[in-house]
Amino acid sequence: MVRNVASDMAALEPEDFYLLSGVEQGMRFSEWVRRDKIPDYADLTREEVDYRIDRCLDRELIERKTIQYEGYQLTFEGYDALALRTFAERETIDGVGSPLGLGKEGDVYEAQSFRPLALKYHREGYTNFREVNREREYTADRDHVSWLYTARKAAEREYEAMEAMYPDVSVPRPVDHNRHAIVMEKFAGVELARAKLDPEQAVGVLDLILRELATAHDLGWVHADVSEHNVAVAESGVTIFDWPQAVPVDHENAREFLERDVENLLRYFGRKYPHEVPRDVDTDGIAAAIADGSFESVRSFGAE
Secondary structure, eight states: OOOOOGGGGGGOOHHHHHHHHHHHHHTTTOSSEEGGGHHHHHTOOHHHHHHHHHHHHHTTSEEEEOSSSOEEEEOHHHHHHHHHHHHHHTTSOSEEEEEEEEOSSEEEEEEESSSOEEEEEEOTTTTTHHHHHHHOGGGTTOSSOOHHHHHHHHHHHHHHHHHHHTTTSOOOOEEEEETTEEEEEOOOSEEGGGOOOOGGGHHHHHHHHHHHHHHHHHTTEEOSOOOTTSEEEETTEEEEOOOTTOEETTSTTHHHHHHHHHHHHHHHHHHHSTTTSOBSOOHHHHHHHHHHTOOOOGGGGSBO
16 A cells, blocks of 8 residues: 655655656656666756655655666655645645545545545556556557556546536546646545445436436546446435546447446346346447437336
8 A cells, every 4th residue: 555645745845856856757768767867857966866865765755776777766655745746836735634545546535625625646557557558548559658657647537537527427526636646526425335225216326327427428438447336325416436447439449338337337236236126137228328318217228
């Protein structure tokens, strides 16, 4: 798990961030940045680089390798610190609070501001780098792809999708974005996987989620990773979150991804509420209805 660096921010000096930014710049060209190149990237003297490297190593903001040559790269903590500094300079957030959710592809924290916000750091590529490179289309045309680039592109894709859909689709309201991090409005509800719905509500909630996917499709987006783990249920309705894998509807695999989203939801509801959800539901038919804007209810696509 990546450590929360918020408590380190007050102790960091501007020159520490010059060093981190310099390493970030060098990682555009190679996985490890040679020590002798860092002064130019960071706009610091060699003596200052020596001092700042020690400070950043002590705080685990960078890591070092010495095989073949002495090189450095950012850790996720270092990348987090750079994003946090930008959000602070923009006055987007005042601080970082308790974790809201920690996972292999993203960590979410409460963000301190004048209204309830959430800060999400993307972690794509941190533990499953090769798998992510195969699955995410935004890495396909790059010769050198680092986890840093992969995480940043995932955040960009998610923020772009949420900006395009909010408020017509019930997604978290996007507030700000920098590097691999997104600030969004904190939303209400409990994860569908942990929600205890009244059985009589099951079909209604399923229909509500599918209608949100239909509106998203109408606005040009397919989620491409919908499951019971990225839908929140509240008295006010549902919220669909986690959009880094979203694709535009003109993507060559958009229909396949849409059908998979529908199938994931039907499988979950059918397993948890077998007596309420219609049997033998036509998944392809629902996906087609979502795509052409005619979807109303799953009851029209299966045996009671």
